[in-house]
Amino acid sequence: MIKFRFEYGMILIYLLLGSGWILFSDELTELLAPNPEVAAHFQTYKGLFYVFVTALLFYGFLRKHLQKLRKAEEKALESDRLKSGFLANVSHEIRTPMNGVMGFAELLKDESLTNEQRLEYISVIERSGERMLDLINDIVNISMIDTGQVRLHLSNVDTSELVTSLAALFEPAAIEKGVSLKFSPCSGDGMVGNLLLDREKVICVLSILIKNALKYTSKGSIEVSCRREADIVRFTVKDTGIGIPEGQLEAIFKRFVQVNMSYTKTYDGAGLGLAIAKSFVEIMGGKIWAESYQGSGSIFNFTIPYKTSKDLIK
Incomplete structure (x- = not known):
């Protein structure tokens, strides 16, 4: 289906209304006002009526279009705000376990550590890795959902x-x-x-x-x-x-x-x-x-x- 741009649609409507009014209003004037003097006054009011009606129609179209634009703008701003918050949260979620991995990996270099201490540090590294993996899986799932790549496998x-x-x-x-x-x-x-x-x-x-x-x-x-x-x-x-x-x-x-x-x-x-x-x-x-x-x-x-x-x- 072909979609017309809004401004093209407005021009088309204006041309159709104007052409229709020109074609049929003269015949209507002759029927309603056979007297030439009355017809002259009628022509003036006819023009004012056309301007008034088209102004109302265009106001309605423009108002509806502007409302859609405002809603789209508000939605975009809200999306940007949420994504910014999400990125800040994700960066924190990545940084925290990564610090755990790097920090405890460095501590493991100490040769004086007991076996219990080594096992404890390794456990911290494992938990940090699991936390990062969970986050990565969540991001991958979100991406697949957004791109329509999720399929049912019954x-x-x-x-x-x-x-x-x-x-x-x-x-x-x-x-x-x-x-x-x-x-x-x-x-x-x-x-x-x-x-x-x-x-x-x-x-x-x-x-x-x-x-x-x-x-x-x-x-x-x-x-x-x-x-x-x-x-x-x-x-x-x-x-x-x-x-x-x-x-x-x-x-x-x-x-x-x-x-x-x-x-x-x-x-x-x-x-x-x-x-x-x-x-x-x-x-x-x-x-x-x-x-x-x-x-x-x-x-x-x-x-x-x-x-x-x-x-x-x-």
Whole structure:
């Protein structure tokens, strides 16, 4: 479809209105004012009427166009502001673990270190490397989402096995923090057989939610479960952490945004995880939301429509 520039459209409308008015207004004048003297006055008012009508039309068109331009400008300014904040945050997130790697690598050169000290320094380097790798993965995922390179890869998935398989990945971190981590097999009517899901993306979303729960939960428990409901499967991550202010439950899923910076400044992270989780869930045709009150823990749910092998045969 050919799109005309705004100014070309305005000129075209003006020409059409003017031509139409010239062609038909004279005939209208002859019908309404057969007397020459009356017709002369009518011609004057006819011109004023044309100017008045076209002025109103052009005002309406220009006002609508300017409103779009202002909204686009505001959106661009907001995007620049958020990206600037994001870059500042990312630079901090890279610099901090990099300092840990460089600093403790230098300390390892000391030959007088005991084995325990060496193991401790190596552990710090490993954690710093993992933190940088997580950030790089987040940036890569964001880039793939923006460029439309994310594709669904459906396979037969045992959802109970998928959920419980994450225990080995996150139990060490939970034990270190003194937090109870529970993984429950999937429940629901007719929960028999595998479901056709994108296993990799489901694991990615669950991992983001579990990491988020571990970050903000210093005591208590984290529960991970799933349930089959009609034609969807629901995954839930519930924690007893610091919670989220009710008015900010939607903002946490926005990219480049951190909820209440003064409130979360003691926690690491670039603020991309939940935005990535939301994008992946939506790509899978589902939805994600949070339920929480500040100081009372949080519950994150996401649902995904599924099919079975029998559905494909049909």
